[in-house]
Amino acid sequence: MSTETGDDWRRPGPTGEQQRLDLYAGLAATALALLSLTLARSTGAFLLGPPPSGLEQLLWTVAVPLPLIWRRRFPAATALVVSAAFIGSQIRAVPEWQLSGWALFAAIYTLGAWGRDHRLSRRLRIGIIAAMFGWLTIAYAINYDVLTEGTFAGALGPVPPVLATVVTGLLVNGLYFAFAYFFGETAWVAARRQHELAEQAERLRRSQAEMREHAVVGERVRIARELHDVVAHHVSVMGVQASACRRVFDKDPAKARTALTAIEESARTAVDELRRMLGVLRARDGDGEGAGQPAGVDQIAAVVDRAREAGLRATLGVYGEPRPLPGSLSQAAYRVVQEAVTNVLKHATGASMLDVRIRYLAQEVEVEVTDDGRVTRPANADGLGLIGMRERVGTHGGELEVGPRSGGGWRVRVRFPLPVAGGAPPHPAGLGSPA
The missing domain is CATH 3.30.565.10 (Histidine kinase-like ATPase, C-terminal domain)
Known part of the structure; x- marks a missing residue:
């Protein structure tokens, strides 16, 4: 039985059914990402800049969500691959980013919820989030000139347009990654508590089994003690009387008859006590009928x-x-x-x-x-x-x-x-x- 607590606990790997669900979910996410790419290309709104060739767009679009088919089996590797592919697709200005963003969220969440080594998964998630904010900062720096060239001609608010854009991006991305981290951590804690409850239930079951075993052993000891007390005493008395009867059988028949009578009475008393004891053992709780009065x-x-x-x-x-x-x-x-x-x-x-x-x-x-x-x-x-x-x-x-x-x-x-x-x-x- 496991006695690990806190971050030392390692969540068991996914079941076969869970792995099949991940396969279907990963393939479905990839199909939706390809549909999203088709729609984005159809609109012609390339917000990240001029896109690469169609084949490269297809490859980057598939590379981000497809690793999710292994997300619970290899959560750390999946998160790293999805993160790298997401940044790569952003650098190459692939127009599909909506489904890719959700794939990144799922990868970070799964790393927190299913990572075998919780300390390592925490460091990896923090590293991935830091890398994402680093890339966001670089992207703002690279596109600074583009942002200032008439992009905000209709701006009316009190905050400078570029600053408002940066703050909005940081706020949205901060909430995005915070939720991915928080939900992953919550899922891991819930799984650990469920594991602890299962262990407690198992310990309780074993304790109850031990108590039942001790009760059985105690009852056997009690029965053995009662049998010894009843049988040993009366058999000893009968043995002494039988020995006396043998010695005087020919010389003094009257004493022999007295000894035989004592043997008969001892045997009858032993049988009566055994019958009483068996009646006590067979009687139900609160039912003393047939048990007789115990000796005192x-x-x-x-x-x-x-x-x-x-x-x-x-x-x-x-x-x-x-x-x-x-x-x-x-x-x-x-x-x-x-x-x-x-x-x-x-x-x-x-x-x-x-x-x-x-x-x-x-x-x-x-x-x-x-x-x-x-x-x-x-x-x-x-x-x-x-x-x-x-x-x-x-x-x-x-x-x-x-x-x-x-x-x-x-x-x-x-x-x-x-x-x-x-x-x-x-x-x-x-x-x-x-x-």
Whole structure:
């Protein structure tokens, strides 16, 4: 994408259709110039002096407008050729000058509007206009004697005739070249602005495409996080229960049946949560039918119960005065506890105790999960579970601490800031690093 601005911008060349139009326009201007020459010769009014031969008049008349067929393809060369041919025809006193004058105007205009290098085209136009005024001055000097020999016998105005002629010529030519320069410059500026608008539209289109892509990626991450939280926890619980069932299947059928019942309940709960999650994903905006109530802090007790059924001495403590939490924050707290319990079941060797605590403080809610097991492998910062916890906590401006306890075991602690009175959320805290 181009980032050029001002005079550095180069206008793209003409299209094939524009080149064909220039061809037709140049040929039409040449035909009109030949018609104008025929009419001028027919009147016999040779204002520039005795004309050259008919063939030379024909050649000069064609030489001025014909290069316009390349005016947008080669604007600088066209302007120089047309200017040189125009001065040449004036020097040779060719009687056709009306259409030639319009051809010169078109060439200067096109150089300003279509010149590839705008700085160069500006210098060329100024040079051409200066050359034209130079030629006008020379023409007045050469024809001074002719102007004073009875040409103004009927002059009645207060201004001397020769001075009036010179001033009139300078005024008319000044306006002529000023308009040619101004319109060319205006066309170039308009084309540059149109180009900038097209670039802005393209940048906007790409930005929207990137936003859509980010939204899709974000949704995929959210789905992956939800699937991990739901599947990993319940599968881990079922794995622990299946292992216990295998060990006591022959010795204690009653305990085996209890373990199988726990596996069945975990599977049913996992299916229910997956169905709820899929309902949320399929629901339209504002349509929550079939989505069910998302899990929250009020369901943390069920997670602790499943850990207790898996053989851990699990406890849940709630401190402070419980208060309603925003739905997304409540769900984030639940998912953090669920993931922490899953990690205890999967990775903590010899764990016999699990302690979950929820503390309602003045401006935040704190959730802490500890155990007394030995971690068989170090915490993986790139693991999906830890990444999911960090994303959930970071979304709510909270702090996450993950690491071993000084007395043995492992701790996961999360602090979520609570909305202050009036609904304005507190300033988001930075995401804590693992302890």
